[in-house]
Amino acid sequence: MALTGRAALVAALGVVVVLVAPRPGAALAGVCLVLAAAILVDLALAGSVRPLRLHRSGETLVRLGQQAAVELVVENPGSRRVRGVLRDAWPPSAGASPRVMRLDVPPGERRRLTVTLTPTRRGDRESVAVTVRSVGPLGLAARQGRHRSPWAVRVLPPFLSRKHLPARLARLRELEGRHPALVRGQGTEFDSLREYVVGDDVRSIDWRATARRHDVVVRTWRPERDRRVLIVLDTGRTSAGRVGEAPVPLAGAPSEGGGPVGGHGAAAAARPVPGWPRLDWSMDAALLLSALAARAGDRVDFLAHDRAVRAWVSGASRTELLSSLVNAMAPIEAELVEADSRGMVSAILARAKRRCLVVLLTDLNAAALDEGLMPVLPQLSSRHLVLVAAVSDPRVADMAARKGTAEEVYDAAAAERTRLDRRRITARLRRHGVEVVDAPPEDIAPALADAYLALKAAGRL
Amino acid sequence: MSLTGMGPAETRQSAPTSPTARSLWRASRMAMLLGLLIVAAAVATVALGGGGGPSRRLDPDDTSLAGSKALAQLLRARGVTVDRADSVTRARELARSGDRVLLITDTSYVLDPAGLATIPGDRVVVGDLYRVDLLAPGVRSSAQVGERSREPECPLPAARAAGSAFIGGASFTAPRGATGCYPADDDGWTLVSMPNAGGTTTVVGSGEFMTNRRLAEDGNAALALNLLGSAKAVTWLVEPPEDGAGDTVAGPDGQSVYDLMPPGVGWAVAMAAVAVLVTGLWRGRRLGPVVTERLPVVVRAAETVEGRGRLYRARRARGRAADVLRAGAIDRLLPRLGLAPDAGRNEVVAAVAARTGQDAVQVGAALYGHEPTDDAGLVALAQYLDSIERTVGEH
Numbered sequence: 001m002a003l004t005g006r007a008a009l010v011a012a013l014g015v016v017v018v019l020v021a022p023r024p025g026a027a028l029a030g031v032c033l034v035l036a037a038a039i040l041v042d043l044a045l046a047g048s049v050r051p052l053r054l055h056r057s058g059e060t061l062v063r064l065g066q067q068a069a070v071e072l073v074v075e076n077p078g079s080r081r082v083r084g085v086l087r088d089a090w091p092p093s094a095g096a097s098p099r100v101m102r103l104d105v106p107p108g109e110r111r112r113l114t115v116t117l118t119p120t121r122r123g124d125r126e127s128v129a130v131t132v133r134s135v136g137p138l139g140l141a142a143r144q145g146r147h148r149s150p151w152a153v154r155v156l157p158p159f160l161s162r163k164h165l166p167a168r169l170a171r172l173r174e175l176e177g178r179h180p181a182l183v184r185g186q187g188t189e190f191d192s193l194r195e196y197v198v199g200d201d202v203r204s205i206d207w208r209a210t211a212r213r214h215d216v217v218v219r220t221w222r223p224e225r226d227r228r229v230l231i232v233l234d235t236g237r238t239s240a241g242r243v244g245e246a247p248v249p250l251a252g253a254p255s256e257g258g259g260p261v262g263g264h265g266a267a268a269a270a271r272p273v274p275g276w277p278r279l280d281w282s283m284d285a286a287l288l289l290s291a292l293a294a295r296a297g298d299r300v301d302f303l304a305h306d307r308a309v310r311a312w313v314s315g316a317s318r319t320e321l322l323s324s325l326v327n328a329m330a331p332i333e334a335e336l337v338e339a340d341s342r343g344m345v346s347a348i349l350a351r352a353k354r355r356c357l358v359v360l361l362t363d364l365n366a367a368a369l370d371e372g373l374m375p376v377l378p379q380l381s382s383r384h385l386v387l388v389a390a391v392s393d394p395r396v397a398d399m400a401a402r403k404g405t406a407e408e409v410y411d412a413a414a415a416e417r418t419r420l421d422r423r424r425i426t427a428r429l430r431r432h433g434v435e436v437v438d439a440p441p442e443d444i445a446p447a448l449a450d451a452y453l454a455l456k457a458a459g460r461l
Numbered sequence: 462m463s464l465t466g467m468g469p470a471e472t473r474q475s476a477p478t479s480p481t482a483r484s485l486w487r488a489s490r491m492a493m494l495l496g497l498l499i500v501a502a503a504v505a506t507v508a509l510g511g512g513g514g515p516s517r518r519l520d521p522d523d524t525s526l527a528g529s530k531a532l533a534q535l536l537r538a539r540g541v542t543v544d545r546a547d548s549v550t551r552a553r554e555l556a557r558s559g560d561r562v563l564l565i566t567d568t569s570y571v572l573d574p575a576g577l578a579t580i581p582g583d584r585v586v587v588g589d590l591y592r593v594d595l596l597a598p599g600v601r602s603s604a605q606v607g608e609r610s611r612e613p614e615c616p617l618p619a620a621r622a623a624g625s626a627f628i629g630g631a632s633f634t635a636p637r638g639a640t641g642c643y644p645a646d647d648d649g650w651t652l653v654s655m656p657n658a659g660g661t662t663t664v665v666g667s668g669e670f671m672t673n674r675r676l677a678e679d680g681n682a683a684l685a686l687n688l689l690g691s692a693k694a695v696t697w698l699v700e701p702p703e704d705g706a707g708d709t710v711a712g713p714d715g716q717s718v719y720d721l722m723p724p725g726v727g728w729a730v731a732m733a734a735v736a737v738l739v740t741g742l743w744r745g746r747r748l749g750p751v752v753t754e755r756l757p758v759v760v761r762a763a764e765t766v767e768g769r770g771r772l773y774r775a776r777r778a779r780g781r782a783a784d785v786l787r788a789g790a791i792d793r794l795l796p797r798l799g800l801a802p803d804a805g806r807n808e809v810v811a812a813v814a815a816r817t818g819q820d821a822v823q824v825g826a827a828l829y830g831h832e833p834t835d836d837a838g839l840v841a842l843a844q845y846l847d848s849i850e851r852t853v854g855e856h
Contacts, residue, residue, distance in 0.1 A: 400789075415770070
């Protein structure tokens with residue numbers, strides 16, 4: 001049960017009544033008894049909450065940054081009207097609104113309520129409970145009850161870099177159009193036969209076909225299709241670091257309204273707003289790359305790994321690839337443990353039997369790579385073409401460029417040190433025959449796509 | 462995992478999760494039983510413990526161990542009237558009937574001790590009271606002594622007849638003409654009897670021998686009866702009841718603040734308490750549960766770099782900072798100058814000097830020199846390195 005503001009108001013008016021009554025003691029007892037009786041009557045006459053039936057429908061998938069509507073149908077099988085308020089409780093980062101809704105269901109009828117979710121982070125969000133408060137006819141007291149009406153909404157990564165896709169696809173078509181090359185090379189495959197025109201390389205004449213057709217025929221080649229691309233996402237501790245500026249407001253980031261860390265007050269306001277985790281930028285890049293590779297006719301597999309395999313997507317058809325990927329990525333969070341590179345390499349080797357392009361999305365952290373990846377890299381690079389893509393921190397570049405005061409110079413030295421380490425580890429990786437893409441957060445997705453196209457053009461896949 | 466595979470059914474059945482009255486009763490009956498037991502035990506303790514309210518020491522109506530109802534009963538059994546008097550005025554009225562003993566056990570609440578001292582007749586003063594010099598002129602307390610069983614050792618008939626008694630508390634000096642009994646360890650007496658204007662004044666060190674606790678021991682009862690039972694009646698001066706506070710807060714008309722209030726105010730305060738309770742219940746009931754969520758950690762990737770910068774700053778690590786800045790500058794200069802990554806110092810300095818047209822010694826000092834001596838030197842070095850890089854980039 002619950003009391004209402006009206007009951008409190010009646011009790012407050014009772015104070016006045018007792019004060020002016022000729023027999024205050026009797027008045028006190030009278031007011032209290034009348035109030036108690038009215039509350040009991042109200043409770044008895046309020047519509048019952050327990051037999052209510054709730055049905056849900058609506059969206060189950062939403063991209064981060066967009067809104068999802070979830071509908072809740074309240075059916076009242078009881079004999080009394082259920083009038084009051086309803087709260088559909090979701091986790092805070094689901095961004096459910098309105099928080100409390102008015103409800104008025106006559107007996108035997110049903111009413112539809114809509115909750116709009118504006119999620120602030122990726123992952124699965126489940127409705128926790130639906131609470132209904134049914135107020136009695138006098139408005140003094142209410143029955144309150146809770147129902148479980150399960151519904152889950154999966155918040156997918158936003159794939160913001162899809163704006164770069166048309167340009168990359170145009171370049172891919174250009175590549176394919178240019179390449180029906182007469183030069184046979186690595187990474188090309190037989191495309192078709194056509195008539196010889198002056199200027200064609202005589203080495204590409206197909207003599208057998210020429211003999212059959214009474215005409216000189218040349219073979220043409222095109223970039224090889226059906227290559228394999230394995231995207232490996234490092235979800236270890238280095239992927240938790242936040243860089244850049246979050247393109248969608250994130251849960252946990254101090255916002256104007258005072259987020260969960262708003263308690264720090266001025267200190268939080270003075271510090272720069274933490275951006276998006278490296279993990280999310282990496283996912284964005286991985287989505288652009290896989291969209292591009294799928295269009296280019298390559299097969300894309302996806303592996304997320306820190307100390308264990310977090311997600312594995314394999315053999316998805318070209319049309320379903322993106323939806324499988326975003327579904328697999330949605331619940332992945334950065335684990336605050338050191339990634340197990342040895343385990344990651346063995347997981348890759350166990351899954352990729354044939355030669356493929358392994359795109360490793362991680363951070364170029366010298367200490368972490370020295371301990372983890374570098375000793376086991378030769379195993380990987382001897383069988384596969386390895387591309388390491390890392391998100392650099394624009395804040396470090398900013399710090400390195402600022403040299404006004406002594407404090408800034410010390411910070412610049414620290415930033416310079418980080419960049420030096422990064423350049424050295426990049427150079428070492430390149431010596432191992434590994435391609436390296438190191439770009440700031442906004443550029444990592446197009447840079448990775450360009451690197452892929454360059455490899456494709458060079459026929460190195 | 463595909464898009465279609467995870468879509469839940471269009472609707473799902475809901476289930477009420479709030480507890481029913483029956484489950485609430487089942488879950489809480491043990492706790493309620495326990496609470497009832499505790500309340501019952503508390504009620505029983507209070508009921509059996511007797512004393513409804515605080516004990517009033519040496520009060521003829523008090524049945525607690527510190528009270529003196531037993532003594533009052535003994536006196537009444539011997540035909541002595543025991544009258545409680547809670548004010549000096551009342552004691553004086555009673556004294557008019559004559560042949561009375563006035564028993565004074567406490568004077569701290571008496572506003573007019575001098576008036577008390579003028580009441581004629583026998584008088585028994587218990588303890589080292591406030592203004593005992595007025596009540597028994599010439600008697601002064603000399604020391605605090607322990608209470609224990611003492612022998613009378615004096616010719617006073619009342620004490621001799623009673624024998625040993627539990628007495629002590631304060632010892633008094635006896636003035637000329639007075640009789641001292643029950644000697645204390647020093648030279649004083651714990652009972653002093655002396656004649657006054659219309660009778661006898663007896664001062665005892667403590668009233669412990671008159672309490673319900675001690676009355677049955679030694680000759681306590683005998684001593685008390687001998688002291689008080691000599692007359693036909695006893696005026697027993699007691700503390701006035703506390704709720705009659707009108708004595709102190711009364712205004713000139715004898716009316717207190719409470720008398721001036723309308724009678725409903727007290728009840729209205731009670732009603733206001735009820736209203737506050739209802740308001741609290743209204744505001745305190747939450748609509749549904751508090752939902753918690755495990756949020757991802759918020760840590761900026763640049764924090765380690767900033768931390769390193771602060772360490773440099775805190776230690777004034779100019780040498781380290783300069784080395785790193787130089788290494789970074791050389792690292793960027795080498796490809797622009799067309800030099801191999803392992804180019805030697807002289808080669809680099811010569812190439813930079815040639816490209817920028819600056820003095821080779823100065824360039825050498827900047828790129829490979831000593832640690833700057835102060836922060837200003839470090840800032841100057843950083844800015845000079847920047848300018849070299851810019852110039853090389855432009856040419």
